[in-house]
Amino acid sequence: MFVFKAAVVGAGTMGGEIAQVIASGDVPVVLKDVDRKFVDQGLDKAREVTQGQLGRLVKKEKLTQEQADAGVEEVLGRIHGTTDYDDFGDVDFVVEAVPERMEIKRSVFGELDAVTSGHAILASNTSSLSISEIAEATTRPDRVLGFHFFYPASMMRLIEVIEGADTSADTAQAAANFAQAIRKMPIRCAECPGFVGNRIANAAIAEVWRVQEEEDISVEELDKKLSESKALPMGPFFLADLLGLDTVLHVAEHLRESYGDRFYVSSKMKELVEAGNLGQKTGKGFYEHGN
Numbered sequence: 133m134f135v136f137k138a139a140v141v142g143a144g145t146m147g148g149e150i151a152q153v154i155a156s157g158d159v160p161v162v163l164k165d166v167d168r169k170f171v172d173q174g175l176d177k178a179r180e181v182t183q184g185q186l187g188r189l190v191k192k193e194k195l196t197q198e199q200a201d202a203g204v205e206e207v208l209g210r211i212h213g214t215t216d217y218d219d220f221g222d223v224d225f226v227v228e229a230v231p232e233r234m235e236i237k238r239s240v241f242g243e244l245d246a247v248t249s250g251h252a253i254l255a256s257n258t259s260s261l262s263i264s265e266i267a268e269a270t271t272r273p274d275r276v277l278g279f280h281f282f283y284p285a286s287m288m289r290l291i292e293v294i295e296g297a298d299t300s301a302d303t304a305q306a307a308a309n310f311a312q313a314i315r316k317m318p319i320r321c322a323e324c325p326g327f328v329g330n331r332i333a334n335a336a337i338a339e340v341w342r343v344q345e346e347e348d349i350s351v352e353e354l355d356k357k358l359s360e361s362k363a364l365p366m367g368p369f370f371l372a373d374l375l376g377l378d379t380v381l382h383v384a385e386h387l388r389e390s391y392g393d394r395f396y397v398s399s400k401m402k403e404l405v406e407a408g409n410l411g412q413k414t415g416k417g418f419y420e421h422g423n
């Protein structure tokens with residue numbers, strides 16, 4: 133199946149960049165959120181990322197500034213921001229990137245099932261939730277699967293293609309082909325909590341959350357030591373702020389419920405989320421962020 137037109141639902145931390153990746157792969161894409169403010173933030177993110185990518189080519193003298201400026205408009209011209217489903221009728225592939233809550237995912241998949249044509253593949257960017265359970269909200273579970281980008285989507289090459297209980301082989305193959313068409317590296321995973329990437333990453337990071345709390349080490353100090361050691365590209369608490377503490381917490385809780393206490397849930401993170409401090413997207417998390 134060829135993807136002539138795609139859609140992304142949810143224009144938050146992931147959605148804006150996912151739309152940018154798809155548009156940079158020459159595929160027109162609809163970017164939908166519930167509020168125009170979030171759509172515009174997603175479009176701004178897509179513009180900033182494209183300007184950065186093409187700006188680097190100008191520095192290397194592979195493009196002139198005029199060519200880069202035209203390239204930015206060309207990529208952004210392929211992204212149509214919206215708050216309704218009017219343009220979903222001829223979409224071939226949807227990536228859902230709404231918050232990591234099963235009830236929200238299921239409600240969005242029910243809507244997508246109603247507004248898209250029967251041949252369209254409905255994919256979830258979920259970090260850990262069951263694809264089979266999401267698919268039950270539709271009348272086409274054979275055309276539902278996980279399509280999991282990593283943060284930041286414009287830079288990270290890996291996409292996990294996750295088959296639910298009813299995902300057809302054709303759907304999984306079409307999704308892997310689409311991932312390659314937008315210049316990503318698909319890996320096929322079976323359905324299990326955390327899939328591959330988050331299960332590995334969380335096993336390691338859980339130890340950092342645990343040591344920080346048990347030893348009462350300052351978050352800043354631990355971040356500094358870990359990034360100076362080059363064990364990680366940046367401090368894990370700062371990274372969690374960028375990823376969104378609500379998302380990181382939901383994934384950690386889901387892994388803990390699924391695999392037991394070899395996974396750890398940071399109580400400090402839980403307190404921050406309960407207080408509405410979700411990291412960079414709300415201006416405060418483990419750190420203050422000047423938004």
Ligand SMILES: NC(=O)c1ccc[n+]([C@@H]2O[C@H](COP(=O)([O-])OP(=O)(O)OC[C@H]3O[C@@H](n4cnc5c(N)ncnc54)[C@H](O)[C@@H]3O)[C@@H](O)[C@H]2O)c1
Pocket residue numbers: 141142143144145146147164165166167170228229230231232233236240257258259260280281282283374375376379413
């Ligand atoms: N943040 C990460 O690092 C990361 C990485 C990989 C995967 N994911 C996954 O991607 C998904 C989205 O995560 P995020 O961090 O971008 O979340 P986010 O909270 O930053 O953004 C979610 C967006 O969805 C919108 N939304 C909510 N309900 C909606 C609806 N019914 N229709 C349309 N839009 C709706 C919100 O307004 C918000 O803009 C989650 O499943 C998460 O697990 C996140």
